[in-house]
Amino acid sequence: MSLLVKKDNADQRIVRLVLRLAAFAFGLGAALPGLAQSPGNFSSLSATGTATLNGDVLMCSGRPWIDVRCNGAVGDGSHDDTTAINATIAAAITNGWPVHFLGGTYKVTSAIAIDYAGRASDGFRLISEAATLDGRQIASGPVLRIQCGRGTPVSPTGCFYFKEEGSLFVKANTPDYAVVFGNADFSDAHNSAKIDHLIVNNASTAPTAGGCQFNFVLDSDIYAVCVAAGGGAGLAFEQTQFSRISGAGTAEGTGGRGVVLENGYNFSNTFFGLDMEVSPICLSITFNHNGLNTFVSPFLNCVTAVDATASTGNILINPNYGGATINFGPSSTGISVIGSGSRSPWIFPVAGSYTAAAIDDGINISSYNAPGPSMTVTLPTVASLNPGWTIGFATDNGKGMTVAAPSGAILAGGKSLASITLGAGNYEYLQLQSDGNNFRVVSATRNTRLINGFDPPPWPSNWLYPSTPGYAATLGDNGNILSSYNTTSGLAVTLPATTTLPTGWSIGFATDNGKSLSIQVNATSGGHIVWPGSRGAATTLALANTSQGAYEFLVLQYDGSGNFRVVDMTPATAQAIGTLGAGGITRWSFPSVSAYVAAVADNGGAVSSYNSPLPFLAVTLPPTNTIPMGWTMGFATDNGKSLAVQVNGGAGEKILVPADGGTSTSSISLATNQNYEYVALQFDGSNYRVVTATPQTLNLLGGLINAGSPPSSSPCTTNQMMHDSEYLYICTAPNAWKRVLIGGY
Structure with a gap:
């Protein structure tokens, strides 16, 4: 062992003591040499032959x-x-x-x-x-x-x-x-x-x-x-x-x-x-x-x-x-x-596009500073991300945003999309998370969910009032209600192509301010509009245009199989499209024609001869394959003008009259020479039945006292009555007639 210690003239005794203790501790039996050198000089001490004293311990x-x-x-x-x-x-x-x-x-x-x-x-x-x-x-x-x-x-x-x-x-x-x-x-x-x-x-x-x-x-x-x-x-x-x-x-x-x-x-x-x-x-x-x-x-x-x-x-x-x-x-x-x-957890790029990277995990991107009306964000490839990677998107300053996935897909609500557009308006928000294979929507505001069809709305609730006569609905109208209020004379709505819609896409319609509203399917992949009684082939539909001129309402929902289903409507519209049958007559029309062809929309309506340009009004009933069971329509004479009703005849249908034990005919006429005669017909699935008639018309149809001279044993039902110029005939028992002489004045 070697020890090296620097001299300090002020503490000679302390140095000697330290060295002696060190020598003793390491078994150095010899006495230490005197420390006689001047300050800065050094002495050597070695137990192995190489030790030196140089002011520290080596x-x-x-x-x-x-x-x-x-x-x-x-x-x-x-x-x-x-x-x-x-x-x-x-x-x-x-x-x-x-x-x-x-x-x-x-x-x-x-x-x-x-x-x-x-x-x-x-x-x-x-x-x-x-x-x-x-x-x-x-x-x-x-x-x-x-x-x-x-x-x-x-x-x-x-x-x-x-x-x-x-x-x-x-x-x-x-x-x-x-x-x-x-x-x-x-x-x-x-x-x-x-x-x-x-x-x-x-x-x-x-x-x-x-x-x-x-x-x-x-x-x-x-x-x-x-x-x-x-x-x-x-x-x-x-x-x-x-x-x-x-x-x-x-x-x-x-x-x-x-x-x-x-x-x-x-x-x-x-x-x-x-x-x-x-x-x-x-x-x-x-x-x-x-x-x-x-x-x-x-x-x-x-x-x-x-x-x-x-x-x-x-x-x-x-x-x-x-x-x-x-x-x-x-x-x-x-x-x-x-x-x-x-x-910052929020970034506001000043470009029209942004390419996200894995380092953007947890970041939210806003469209606020986009130079144009919208921003496009491209997601990273799924393979470059860890599962659980998350990013958010927001629309601000009236600028939209579209998010595109170059690999994998964006998943939500049964949909698998290559891109997603945030809903209209400011402050829409979307958050995506990588699952290792695709991007899943873990959070989204209502309009964004609706516009992308991720979930159907609880009910259409966002009211719009177009001022143009025509309106082409889109995917983004999911959850909207279109009103005819601001149009000049009515609103015609064209539905989106069914290939662009998710199951559950819903839209509402309303008539306001006396303006009509009609709906038609798209010319490309339009599908059909269906409701009970429509028989699955309808491509147009019109809301009832009531005399009050407002507040009719109807909701359509896409069923995912090419059809728009009527899921709700007001009673008058339900009758107008033939969904309600014997709901009663609730509206009247006074056509200025002498010949009127009834349609499914006349369900629940009554037509009057008042405005006919001729002394009569002839009404033709709709084909039976266009109307539901229960379809009902009324007919009335006014202004001294007669009215007759005839079947279309395409299916061999008849008008069934409760007279003479029940008769069937292809046409009927209301009683003449007086106003306000009335009859109502209802479709039973095969024929039209007289369900209501004023007495004179019923009598004309043979439902009260028919003209004739029946033999005493001719067929009849009890209480049935007939008359001729001399006698009144009464059926007192089945197939048994009795008569009484009609006296003079």
Whole structure:
């Protein structure tokens, strides 16, 4: 053992006491020589023949360490300490000793190599008291190389417990990495390493110059600040796993990266508070086996914060972006973000389009600053995202937004879409989340859900008042109600093509201000309008235009199979389209024609002969295949004009009259020579039945007293009556007539 102690004339006795105690403790039986030198001179004492006294204690026994100065290292920044340091390291590895560097600058002219394969199971300790390894004269290769030799890539050497204690500074000017930990071919695996405080500066501006490279490091704890002026990387991790890493990384040259995860399998590492600045790219991940790493509160102050061209399941937690950041992560495959950190969770692009990236996880995009009327956002490819990746969209400032998926689909409400348009109006919102294969709608405002058909409205409730006579409905009218109020003389609505609609698409219609409203299907893939009694072939429909002229209402809903179904309507409209039968006569019409062809819309209506230009009105009933069972219509004579009703006859239908035991006929006439006669007919599914008639008309039809002279045993029903010019005949029992003479005046 060797001891080196500097003299202090003021405390000669204390020094003697310390040295005597030290000598006693290490078994030095001889008395110490006198300390007679003047201040600044040194004396030597050696238990092994090499010890010196130089104002401090120089440990060379290996217990607790062996100091590099024991083999001639000086640490003054000018003496070449390469050989001394490497010799000390070799001795330490052979004997299992820690190596100690006292504070100072140790000039080295070739690599300092630590190959601790000989201590693979019990490790190696390097203790530095803020020492500096100055290897700026090394033209290429690392200044410090740590390895565990004797292995191959197929059968790597497994070494444990390398430990760097204290602060160690390394200066370099090499086109390579200044510090290399492990072999680049992964022939050595370093387990449970501990890098306490490593600070590296590589002044080389070479394109490949970097700070520190870690190869095949597992279950380790690393704190390293590695800076390079070149275009390599500040910190490069090649097959680093299950480790905790802190510090900083910078590579200032063109293409430089602050931190890179590249070759091998870099996974399950946690990076705490990494400081990445000045480099063109802060964080680069280039190999698709680099996954499941967590970066906690990293500081990214580079033009491009993240460039991840291949990665899986890497997470940034509350990233802090510096003022130099322009591109947050145009290539950010496999990146998820938890907490927006210093980046605002809302962005307002000043362009008409925006291409989202994985780094936009958790961000909301608004159309507020779009230069045109709308903005288009393109989603990242699904393969570039981690499941659970989420993004939001909002419309503002009267500007719309369309979101397109270049791969996968947007899923919601039974729909699978390539793009989705947010609903009309401001403040519409949509949130999408990747499930690993597609994008799922996890939140959307009402209009956005309706316009894309993701869910049917609880009921049409958004009222619109078009002023044009024609209106072409679209997918976006889902949940709207169209009123005829503002039109000049009525509103004609054309429904959308069925191929554009989701199941459950619904729209309402209303008549207002005395204006009519009609509906027709689209000329292309229009389908049909169906309701009870429509027989599935209708392509048009008209709401009842009541004498009051307002407030008729009807709702259509698309059933997904090519039909628009009537799901609600007011009673008059229900009668007008033939859905209600014997609901009573509720409206009257006075056509200015002498011949009137009735239709399904006349259900529940009565027609009068009042305005006929001739002394009569002839009405033809509708074909029976166009009306529902229960269809009902009334007929009345007015203004001294007669009225007759006839069947269409296309199906052999008849008018059934309760007279003479029941008769059927193709036409009937109301009683003449008086006003206000009335009859009502109702369709029974095959024929028209007289269900109501005024007495004179009923009598004319034979329903009261018919003209005739029946024989006494001719067929009859009890109480049936007939008459001729002399007698009144009464059926007193079945098929039994009696008569009474009609007296004169």
